[in-house]
Amino acid sequence: MSIRTYAEINARLRKGNAVVVTAEEVVSMVREQGLTETARQVDVVTTGTFAPMCSSGVYLNFGHSAPRVKGHRITLNDVPAYGGLAAVDTYLGATAVPEDDPLNSTHPGEFRYGGGHVIHDLVAGKPVKLRVIGYGTDCYPRREIETYVTLDDLNEVVLFNPRNAYQNYNVAVNLGDSTLYTYMGVLKPRLGNAHYSTSGQLSPLLKDPYFRTIGIGTRIFLGGGIGYVVWNGTQHFPSVREGPVKGSVFAAGGTLTVLGDLKQMSPQWLVGASFLGYGATLVVGIGVPIPILDEEVLRYTALSDAELYAPVMDYNKAYPQRLSETLGLVSYAELKSGTIKINGQNVPTASMSSYSKAREIAGILKEWLLGGEFLLSEPAQLLPSPHAGLVGKPLEIKGPKEC
Amino acid sequence: MTPKKVVLRFPAEVSDKPLIYYLVKDYNLMVNILKANINPHKQGTMIMELSGDKFDAGIAFLESRGVNVQPLSEEIVRNEDRCISCGACTAICPSGALFVERPAMTVRFDGGKCVVCQLCTRACPIRAMEVKF
Ligand code: SF4
Numbered sequence: 387m388s389i390r391t392y393a394e395i396n397a398r399l400r401k402g403n404a405v406v407v408t409a410e411e412v413v414s415m416v417r418e419q420g421l422t423e424t425a426r427q428v429d430v431v432t433t434g435t436f437a438p439m440c441s442s443g444v445y446l447n448f449g450h451s452a453p454r455v456k457g458h459r460i461t462l463n464d465v466p467a468y469g470g471l472a473a474v475d476t477y478l479g480a481t482a483v484p485e486d487d488p489l490n491s492t493h494p495g496e497f498r499y500g501g502g503h504v505i506h507d508l509v510a511g512k513p514v515k516l517r518v519i520g521y522g523t524d525c526y527p528r529r530e531i532e533t534y535v536t537l538d539d540l541n542e543v544v545l546f547n548p549r550n551a552y553q554n555y556n557v558a559v560n561l562g563d564s565t566l567y568t569y570m571g572v573l574k575p576r577l578g579n580a581h582y583s584t585s586g587q588l589s590p591l592l593k594d595p596y597f598r599t600i601g602i603g604t605r606i607f608l609g610g611g612i613g614y615v616v617w618n619g620t621q622h623f624p625s626v627r628e629g630p631v632k633g634s635v636f637a638a639g640g641t642l643t644v645l646g647d648l649k650q651m652s653p654q655w656l657v658g659a660s661f662l663g664y665g666a667t668l669v670v671g672i673g674v675p676i677p678i679l680d681e682e683v684l685r686y687t688a689l690s691d692a693e694l695y696a697p698v699m700d701y702n703k704a705y706p707q708r709l710s711e712t713l714g715l716v717s718y719a720e721l722k723s724g725t726i727k728i729n730g731q732n733v734p735t736a737s738m739s740s741y742s743k744a745r746e747i748a749g750i751l752k753e754w755l756l757g758g759e760f761l762l763s764e765p766a767q768l769l770p771s772p773h774a775g776l777v778g779k780p781l782e783i784k785g786p787k788e789c
Numbered sequence: 790m791t792p793k794k795v796v797l798r799f800p801a802e803v804s805d806k807p808l809i810y811y812l813v814k815d816y817n818l819m820v821n822i823l824k825a826n827i828n829p830h831k832q833g834t835m836i837m838e839l840s841g842d843k844f845d846a847g848i849a850f851l852e853s854r855g856v857n858v859q860p861l862s863e864e865i866v867r868n869e870d871r872c873i874s875c876g877a878c879t880a881i882c883p884s885g886a887l888f889v890e891r892p893a894m895t896v897r898f899d900g901g902k903c904v905v906c907q908l909c910t911r912a913c914p915i916r917a918m919e920v921k922f
Pocket residue numbers: 867871872873874875876877878879887896912913914915916917918
């Protein structure tokens with residue numbers, strides 16, 4: 387049964403009498419005063435995450451030179467960007483690395499500078515070397531340009547991330563005998579450590595697992611500025627089932643495509659990262675407000691770390707070979723305690739996602755909402771929920787006649 | 790002679806051998822252990838001050854037993870502006886110098902515990918851990 391509408395919440399936000407709490411604060415509120423009473427009081431719950439998100443990038447328009455050039459090969463600080471759009475449009479992906487990067491030729495490679503670092507430098511206002519090679523046409527005669535640009539010099543710079551805010555993630559371990567260098571960090575042999583990467587009870591999509599409120603047009607905190615959910619992320623295959631303890635939830639598979647104007651974002655919340663032996667990426671800050679439309683919505687926002695679970699996965703064999711077996715589920719409370727038990731062994735845990743920064747984001751979003759300048763937007767269409775039954779298709783290797 | 794600070798790195802095969810005892814007994818060196826650590830893979834790191842006439846012979850002895858000896862000229866510092874408190878370094882750091890403070894879940898660096906193994910300088914995705922010479 388609906389308790390309040392978007393319009394009612396926005397009216398209260400404008401007047402300055404709305405009640406906004408973070409996804410951490412709501413846990414203890416519901417524990418203390420119950421669902422019904424909390425649902426009556428709270429209008430919005432804010433979430434947050436600050437983690438490496440590889441499927442990120444910017445599209446930008448760098449303006450026309452005289453004479454004009456049609457970008458065929460484009461680099462920003464020597465990092466290649468896409469040359470397959472119109473003459474002076476390009477897309478720079480977070481994981482792109484310079485042509486002459488040694489990659490993993492001496493394993494593990496360092497990947498010191500890549501697309502994520504360029505995005506960080508751009509948003510920090512630093513000059514970035516732009517190199518454009520054209521092949522020369524009658525309308526775009528110039529063949530080469532090298533110049534320096536800053537964020538202000540560029541026409542549009544839009545952060546456009548096809549898959550962010552993964553609802554849940556594997557806890558990565560290594561059952562093998564030698565160290566692994568992965569996007570989940572350095573994994574020591576024989577269960578030397580376990581790395582996880584979501585903000586648990588603060589994580590946006592863990593707090594709305596049925597996608598009751600998040601959809602196309604949802605206004606969010608993105609990279610320190612305002613952004614929008616524009617579609618479901620790639621590989622959006624959400625599912626929810628009960629975890630090992632009654633009332634607990636194992637939700638996984640939801641993702642977001644997000645977009646926002648880079649010019650109003652901040653280098654504090656978009657940070658280039660280098661994963662040893664894996665590659666470059668971008669750490670992205672995202673915060674999603676969840677309107678408490680009814681008690682059911684509140685119930686999920688109030689799930690605590692002890693009630694949210696993640697699967698443990700071996701990155702020596704199971705993950706790279708795409709085997710589906712996991713080593714069981716562990717709760718975020720266990721993960722955050724610093725040690726989990728796997729196969730009877732105590733394994734130290736560490737996170738790739740910053741919980742303290744996630745909390746900061748949820749806090750900033752709360753302040754924005756309470757300040758009345760950030761209003762909720764009702765989605766034009768909700769994202770597919772677990773009921774849609776979306777499942778991932780594997781890639782099979784076959785010839786044209788086998789299709 | 791004035792004591793010299795050195796970093797000793799012991800491979801797993803020798804970390805249980807009483808090598809320091811021989812430094813004292815056979816080479817007559819004065820030993821002052823500043824920090825010592827053995828990681829779960831049985832690799833040891835020790836920072837110590839050494840003095841005595843047979844300093845060079847003592848070092849040669851350690852090296853002959855597979856110990857890596859380096860003068861302590863480096864120190865690890867954290868660039869506090871860069872660190873995002875993720876935690877990617879905490880299970881890698883062998884000495885407990887990088888650790889999570891609970892329940893705030895912020896990552897702290899205690900330089901006093903650091904054994905300058907430098908594992909964090911590459912394991913930190915943000916490159917917030919820096920070597921200072
Ligand atoms: S890995 Fe780097 S950024 Fe993350 S907590 Fe450690 S020092 Fe800070």
